[in-house]
Amino acid sequence: MTMRTITIDKAPLSVGEEITLRGWLYSKRSSGKIIFLQLRDGTGVIQGVLTEPDAPKLFAAADRLTRETSLIVTGTVREDRRAPSGCELQLIDFTVVHEPTAPFPIDLTEHTPGFLMDHRHLWMRTGRQVPILRIRDAVFRAVRSFFYEHGFVATEAPILTGTSVEGTTTLFTVDYFGEDAYLGQSGQLYLEATAMALGKVYWIGPVFRAEKSKTRKHLTEFWMAEAEMAYCDHTENLHLQEKLVAYIVEAVVQERREELALLKRDVDRLVEEVSLPFPRVDYAAAIELLQNNGHEISFGDDFGAPHEAFLGDHFGKPVFIERLPTSMKPFYMKRDPADPARVLAADLIAPEGYGELIGGSQRADSLEELHSQLAENHLSPEPYEWYLDLRRYGSVPHSGFGLGVARMIAWICGVPHIRETIPFARQINRLYP
Numbered sequence: 001m002t003m004r005t006i007t008i009d010k011a012p013l014s015v016g017e018e019i020t021l022r023g024w025l026y027s028k029r030s031s032g033k034i035i036f037l038q039l040r041d042g043t044g045v046i047q048g049v050l051t052e053p054d055a056p057k058l059f060a061a062a063d064r065l066t067r068e069t070s071l072i073v074t075g076t077v078r079e080d081r082r083a084p085s086g087c088e089l090q091l092i093d094f095t096v097v098h099e100p101t102a103p104f105p106i107d108l109t110e111h112t113p114g115f116l117m118d119h120r121h122l123w124m125r126t127g128r129q130v131p132i133l134r135i136r137d138a139v140f141r142a143v144r145s146f147f148y149e150h151g152f153v154a155t156e157a158p159i160l161t162g163t164s165v166e167g168t169t170t171l172f173t174v175d176y177f178g179e180d181a182y183l184g185q186s187g188q189l190y191l192e193a194t195a196m197a198l199g200k201v202y203w204i205g206p207v208f209r210a211e212k213s214k215t216r217k218h219l220t221e222f223w224m225a226e227a228e229m230a231y232c233d234h235t236e237n238l239h240l241q242e243k244l245v246a247y248i249v250e251a252v253v254q255e256r257r258e259e260l261a262l263l264k265r266d267v268d269r270l271v272e273e274v275s276l277p278f279p280r281v282d283y284a285a286a287i288e289l290l291q292n293n294g295h296e297i298s299f300g301d302d303f304g305a306p307h308e309a310f311l312g313d314h315f316g317k318p319v320f321i322e323r324l325p326t327s328m329k330p331f332y333m334k335r336d337p338a339d340p341a342r343v344l345a346a347d348l349i350a351p352e353g354y355g356e357l358i359g360g361s362q363r364a365d366s367l368e369e370l371h372s373q374l375a376e377n378h379l380s381p382e383p384y385e386w387y388l389d390l391r392r393y394g395s396v397p398h399s400g401f402g403l404g405v406a407r408m409i410a411w412i413c414g415v416p417h418i419r420e421t422i423p424f425a426r427q428i429n430r431l432y433p
């Protein structure tokens, strides 16, 4: 009889059966004549149990195993209410696939963040890292389902570009056959073009910012989920954003309950935070609120981390700060017709100090507006001619936004630093591994 090979997450469905698992030895402990092997395979961790009198030779072999040995095990799944997965494995046999050539560098106690990040390729096998990366997968899938269900077309923006979107100070320059090219800071301008062809579009793509900020919320390479919609105004834009955020949280909570439990995330709080609608607060009112609560900030200032933390706490859920000062924002945003010192834009600030989750706006849709706004931002119109064409041929009111995927994951997982939410973080001082 051939043994059924399953993954650890499916073990609870196989109680009483003999099964085969393929994975790695996560940890090991023994007490006298009984040995406990924690086995992992990426889908979960299960405890394998072996007693010496039952199989003395196998017991001796198990006793010699070192951490991260890859191995194939067979055994009988037994119910065990104390185990997180509800079951354990009575070992029958195992074969070693590869024995590590040195002790595994990540012991399961304490390391400095620097050491862990230097060993990211190995660190990711341990502890909280697997649940976080599985939640990341669920977030990506939720974003795609949401947009698919709402009639959006998936599209792409190029990474190599000839212009800036979000200002010229955070551009990475690369040599493009003797000319300067830049790594894309946002797919937005290109999505505006595809939206004029396809109506409603989105992508999840990598974007690059030469951010000199060394904070827990900044990476130099990160993934953005961006949407762009023809015939959509500022109000409709916010409405879609809040629905997306609630949808992602609800999908992840449903699909990844076990991982969230391993991370000790307060799921009830998270679900409460995404009850709709999210508050909309005028930027001027937000400044006043901050001032009245002892913060030093004035009209025209960007929010810093303490301001974002205060706003998130004050409202207890994500909050839109809208009608931002024109001076704070990039060239492409549409001015508020009621007050040209403001733009029809909003930042969505997360609760619990996770910072800005989304930046979005209605876009300037006339040639005249864009020409003068490019000039105000000291940008030459030449490389933007293709973008200006979108305002020459059937321009329509349109809006869009970009969601920072890493910050979204950090908030959902309750992890303080976004470097843990991406397999290989790129930061001002990190290009290895």
Ligand code: 4AD
Pocket: 165, 166, 185, 186, 187, 188, 209, 211, 217, 218, 219, 220, 222, 224, 226, 227, 356, 357, 358, 359, 360, 361, 400, 401, 402, 403, 404, 405, 406, 407
């Ligand atoms: O607010 P941002 O800069 O907006 C844009 O780039 C627009 N062009 C998007 C659009 O309208 N299509 O960036 C969007 C989001 C931020 O709200 C934040 O969550 C995240 O991207 N973000 C970062 N995440 C990690 N590291 C960084 N350095 C980030 N910079 C922005």
Ligand code: MG
Pocket: 347, 356, 358, 359
């Ligand atoms: Mg922003």
